[in-house]
Structures are given as structure tokens and as C-alpha cells.
Amino acid sequence: MADQQTASAEAQVNYKEKYGVTPSQADHATLLRMIEDHFQEGLKTLVEPFPETDREFAKILDNLRTMSADDLRKKLIESGWLLEPYGEDEMRCQECMYYLVHRRWCDLPELNLPAEPDWWCRLWRI
Amino acid sequence: MANLLWLQGGACSGNTMSFLNAEEPSACDLVTDFGINVLWQPSLGLELGDDVKAILEKCISGEIKLDIFVFEGTVIDAPNGTGEWNRFCGRPMKEWVKELSEASDFVVAIGDCATWGGIPANAPNPTDSKGLQFLKRAKGGALGEGFTAKSGLPVINIPGCPAHPDWVTQILVAVATGRADDLTLDEFQRPKTFFSSFTQTGCTRNMHFAYKVSTTAFGQRKGCLFYDLGCRGPMTHSPCNRILWNRQSSKTRAGMPCLGCTEPEFPFFDLAPGTVFKTQTVMGVPKDMPTGVDKKGYVKLTAAAKGAAPAWAEEDIFVV
Numbered sequence: 374m375a376d377q378q379t380a381s382a383e384a385q386v387n388y389k390e391k392y393g394v395t396p397s398q399a400d401h402a403t404l405l406r407m408i409e410d411h412f413q414e415g416l417k418t419l420v421e422p423f424p425e426t427d428r429e430f431a432k433i434l435d436n437l438r439t440m441s442a443d444d445l446r447k448k449l450i451e452s453g454w455l456l457e458p459y460g461e462d463e464m465r466c467q468e469c470m471y472y473l474v475h476r477r478w479c480d481l482p483e484l485n486l487p488a489e490p491d492w493w494c495r496l497w498r499i
Numbered sequence: 500m501a502n503l504l505w506l507q508g509g510a511c512s513g514n515t516m517s518f519l520n521a522e523e524p525s526a527c528d529l530v531t532d533f534g535i536n537v538l539w540q541p542s543l544g545l546e547l548g549d550d551v552k553a554i555l556e557k558c559i560s561g562e563i564k565l566d567i568f569v570f571e572g573t574v575i576d577a578p579n580g581t582g583e584w585n586r587f588c589g590r591p592m593k594e595w596v597k598e599l600s601e602a603s604d605f606v607v608a609i610g611d612c613a614t615w616g617g618i619p620a621n622a623p624n625p626t627d628s629k630g631l632q633f634l635k636r637a638k639g640g641a642l643g644e645g646f647t648a649k650s651g652l653p654v655i656n657i658p659g660c661p662a663h664p665d666w667v668t669q670i671l672v673a674v675a676t677g678r679a680d681d682l683t684l685d686e687f688q689r690p691k692t693f694f695s696s697f698t699q700t701g702c703t704r705n706m707h708f709a710y711k712v713s714t715t716a717f718g719q720r721k722g723c724l725f726y727d728l729g730c731r732g733p734m735t736h737s738p739c740n741r742i743l744w745n746r747q748s749s750k751t752r753a754g755m756p757c758l759g760c761t762e763p764e765f766p767f768f769d770l771a772p773g774t775v776f777k778t779q780t781v782m783g784v785p786k787d788m789p790t791g792v793d794k795k796g797y798v799k800l801t802a803a804a805k806g807a808a809p810a811w812a813e814e815d816i817f818v819v
Contacts, residue, residue, distance in 0.1 A: 427779055464783070468802050470713040470726040475810040480715050498727065498783045499801050 388443070397442035401477075404445075405487045411446055412456050420453040423495050433496060437483035445486075452484055453495030465491050470498045501566040501675035503529075504558060504599065505540040508585055508592050509619045509628050510572025513661040514610035515542050521664035522746060524672060533672045538563065552588040559598045567674055568603035568648075570596060573612040573619045573628030574641035584626055593641060596631070600642055604650045605674045606631065607657065609667055614656040614687075615640070615763040632656070632688065636763040650679060656688040660760035665742055666693050687763060689736070697790065698757045699725075699732035701740030702749070703817075708733070710808035711801050717754060717776075720817040724756040725789070729776045731759035731767065733789030 388395045391410075392403055399407060424430040433451060440447050448454075458465040466472040467490035471481040479488045481496060507515070519526055519542065529535040539546060539554050546554060558565040574593050575585035582591030600606045608631045611617030615633040619626055631654045632640040640654075647653050655674070657666050670690055673682060683691045699705065707714070707723040714722030724730035732740075735757055739749045750757055756776060759765050779786040788797055 423782065425782060427774055427777055430780070431777070462798075468798075468805055470711065471715060472805070473712070473813045474805055474808055475813055480713070482716050498778070498780055499785075499798060 388445070395443045396445040401487050405489075407445055408449065408454070408486070409456065411449060416446065416449060418450045418452070418454050418494075420455060420459070420495060423453075430496065434483050442485070448484060448486070455493045456489070456491075457493065458491055459493040459497075464497050464499075465493050466497075467491065468499055469493075471496070500534045500536050502536050502538050502558075502564055503540075503567040503569060503671065503675070504538045504554070504565055504603075505569040505571065506587070506592070506595065506599070507541050508570065508572035508596070508613070509575045509626055510610070510612055512542065512571075514571045514613075514659075514667070515540070517659075517661035517664045518609070518667050519664075520745075521668040523665050524668050526668065529668060529671060529675070533675055535567075535671065535675045538565075548588075555588060555595060555599065559602050561602065565599065565603040567605045567607060567671065568599050569607045569609055569671075570600075570613045570631060571609045573616055573626070574631065575619075576627035576629065576641075577625065578627075580627070596641060600631070600646065600648065600654075603648050605652060605679060606642075606648045606654045607670065607674070608632070608654050609657050610662050611658050611660045611760060611765055614654075614658040614689075617660060618766060621766065630656075633763060636687075652679060652682075653684070653688050655682065655684065655690065657693075658687075658689060658761040658763075659737065660758075660765065663737075663739070663742060663744065666690075666738075685736070689761070693738050693742075694736040694761065696736070696738060696741065697733060698735045698737045698739045698749075698751065698759075698761075699789075700738070702732055702751045703740075704751055707812060709804060710812040711804040712808060712812045714754070719815065720754065721813070721815040724751055724754070725778065726785075727778055728756045729778045730756035731762075731787070732757040734787055735759040735762055737761040 396404060396407060424433055436451050437448060466488045471479050473480050477487055479486050537543060539551055557563040574596055576582055577584045582593035585592040587595060608614045612619060613630055615630040615635050616628050619628040620634060630640045631642050632646060634640055638644040655670060657670055673679060685691050685694055704723045708725060712722050713726035714724050715727055725733055732751055743749055759767055784794060
């Protein structure tokens with residue numbers, strides 16, 4: 374728990390230096406920029422394994438629940454976030470149950486982040 | 500005047516409690532307006548011990564004409580097929596059930612336990628419980644697949660956990676007033692008048708279902724409960740959103756996913772962490788589709804619906 378708090382504190386400092394706000398304080402546009410910047414800096418996320426069963430899905434959610442809103446980078450990694458569609462079927466946020474198309478927002482409580490329609494993560498459900 | 504006898508097997512009395520809350524018609528209306536004579540009922544009967552036994556024996560012998568035999572709860576077979584774990588009036592309940600069913604003009608099973616075994620019949624089914632004519636989806640049950648009451652009808656199944664009180668009283672009135680011929684039963688012997696439509700029929704969240712907007716956490720009034728919270732409304736046959744509970748609400752209207760309790764497989768999940776109140780999926784696609792919908796059609800429909808969804812569909816429109 375102490376390690377998590379330390380990591381969270383470090384992340385806040387970095388975000389604050391770069392953007393003037395932490396992810397939990399950021400508006401929609403700033404959060405989008407934070408996400409895109411992470412990937413431009415070479416962020417690799419846990420795209421696989423895809424949670425094939427609901428228990429595997431629930432495990433990822435459990436991990437996400439331990440993260441604060443300021444743990445943006447960790448959330449992106451754990452959720453397997455991508456800035457492009459995934460797989461042969463071109464799965465993307467636009468068709469995901471958690472995606473609010475007008476607000477351009479992922480409504481999954483454990484993520485609760487802005488997203489573009491052509492993005493994807495391994496918590497995708499239709 | 501139609502004589503009605505109601506007994507309970509492996510039951511929680513939930514269906515009796517539901518029955519006593521009936522409004523259209525009420526339990527009292529059955530007696531005062533529709534000429535039903537309640538010979539005995541576990542929560543209403545005045546007789547005890549040998550006096551109850553005497554009523555049952557007279558029904559079997561024909562000294563008292565038994566028009567309607569209502570059974571609530573499972574028929575318990577354990578241990579070793581003897582039924583001794585559920586004794587009543589000096590003998591296994593399963594023996595009373597068999598003889599009273601054969602003596603009655605109509606047999607009505609109330610609730611999941613009496614219809615197909617319900618929760619007690621879930622694996623490992625330690626009480627060897629079964630319904631009157633089904634064990635889950637399999638025909639047979641305690642009375643056997645070929646059983647018909649004196650009227651020629653098989654057991655009339657009114658499932659639910661519990662069954663809605665008005666389903667019960669309305670069917671009892673139909674039978675007691677000579678309109679049983681008007682009843683058509685589905686493959687699980689449920690009256691079609693109640694069990695042809697789906698729980699989803701009349702659900703106030705249907706617009707969110709149409710536009711594929713999900714309820715993502717309990718307490719939200721926006722969104723459909725099917726996509727994420729395990730609601731079985733689109734594939735469960737019941738009129739829960741047509742004949743409202745307490746005349747004013749239903750599970751889904753109150754934000755509670757339908758558990759599919761009128762279907763033989765109820766309860767559906769293995770009750771392991773992460774499986775309850777969570778839509779079961781395979782690679783992100785629901786395992787159980789709305790009845791009649793295939794995966795390819797579902798995916799296409801989702802893409803079209805999300806693309807066409809209006810902004811208000813993402814908001815909570817039920818503002819107090």
C-alpha cells in the first residue's frame with residue numbers, strides 16, 4: 374500500500390510539472406493529451422492476455438480498483454489500452470458497451486477516462 | 500364451489516407469502532367472489548395434526564372432491580428415494596403428492612421449486628429435489644412425464660422465485676370457474692398468457708437497450724442492465740414489466756437485473772466471485788444472446804445502434 378501511495382505521488386508530481394494538473398484534476402482535452410503523450414513516449418500496455426473468462430475480466434477490474442484516478446499510466450497498462458482498433462474484427466471503443474459516443478468517454482467505472490472511437494482496450498465488451 | 504388444497508414440500512414459503520399479497524384478485528376474493536373453498540393451506544389452515552391428515556385422506560378417497568391441488572416447494576426424494584427427509588402427516592410428502600395429484604381435477608405447481616426444482620435442485624442437490632413434472636429442463640419430475648390430472652391437463656406450472664401473486668390467483672380463478680380450457684400452455688407447461696413475452700417487454704430501460712447504452716454500476720438510472728450487470732430480461736419469459744410487482748415496479752425498473760427466475764435453469768451462475776451480476780461473455784461477446792438473436796446480427800446491430808444513439812441516451816433522464 375505504501376509503495377502504491379509513493380508511486381501515485383510520483384505520478385502526480387510528473388503530471389503536475391508537465392501539464393499543470395494531475396489526471397484527477399484534468400479536463401477532457403488535457404486527459405486525452407496525457408494519454409496520447411504516454412503512447413508517443415513509447416508506452417507498452419498489457420494488450421494480452423485478453424480476458425477470455427469473466428473471472429479473468431474480474432481480476433483485471435480488481436487490479437484497476439486499487440489504482441487512484443491519478444495512476445493514469447498504470448491504468449493504461451493494466452487495461453491494455455491501445456490507440457488503434459484491435460484484432461481481425463477491428464474491435465474498437467465505438468462499439469464497446471462502456472463507450473459513450475457523444476461524450477467520447479469510457480464509462481467503465483474502473484477506467485472512467487476519455488477515449489476516441491477508434492481506440493481499444495482489453496476490457497472491451499459488446 | 501371448487502375445493503382447493505395447498506401443500507408445501509421443500510420450500511421457503513415464499514410463494515405463500517407472495518400469494519397472500521395478491522390484489523387482482525386477492526386471496527380473499529378467491530373465497531368471497533369466485534367460490535373457492537380452501538380446504539387447507541399451511542399458513543391459513545386452522546386444522547393441525549390428525550385433523551389435517553383426515554382432510555388429505557378424504558381427498559384421496561373421494562369423500563371430499565378435490566378440484567385443485569396446489570403444490571409449493573420441491574418434491575424431496577432423499578434419502579435413497581424414500582422421501583423420508585420431508586415427512587408430513589405421518590408419511591413422506593412425496594407419497595401425499597402422488598396420491599393427491601391423482602385424485603385432483605387440476606394440479607398447479609407454484610414457484611420454481613415445485614415446477615422444476617429451483618434452487619434446492621441445484622447440484623449437488625443433496626435432498627434429491629425435483630419439480631412435479633420437471634427436473635430443471637428435463638421432463639419427468641416427481642409425477643412422471645405422462646401424468647395428467649383428472650381434467651386431462653398436465654401440471655400447470657407457474658414458475659418464479661417467487662411467482663407473482665396475481666399470476667397465481669388469476670390462474671386459480673380460471674381453473675375454478677371452468678375456464679381451464681382457455682389456458683394454453685407452453686413447452687414447460689406455463690400458461691402462455693403470462694409466459695410468452697419477455698421480462699424485457701415493458702421495461703423502462705428498453706430505449707437504452709435499443710441504443711446500446713449500458714448501466715455500468717448499481718444505482719444508475721440510465722442504461723440497460725443486460726450489457727454488463729447480467730440482466731436476463733431479454734431471454735426470460737415473464738410478464739414482470741407488464742403485471743407490475745406491488746402494482747408499481749419490477750426488478751429492472753428498480754435497477755436490479757432480472758435473474759431469469761421463471762426459466763428452468765435458474766439460478767444460472769455458479770455463484771463464484773465475478774460471475775453474479777455480471778454479464779457472462781466470451782471474448783467480449785455475451786454468452787447468452789437475447790432470444791432469437793445470433794452473434795453476427797448482434798454485432799451488426801450494436802455498431803448501427805451505437806452510431807445512431809442520440810445524446811440523451813447517455814444521460815439519466817429519470818430526474819426527480
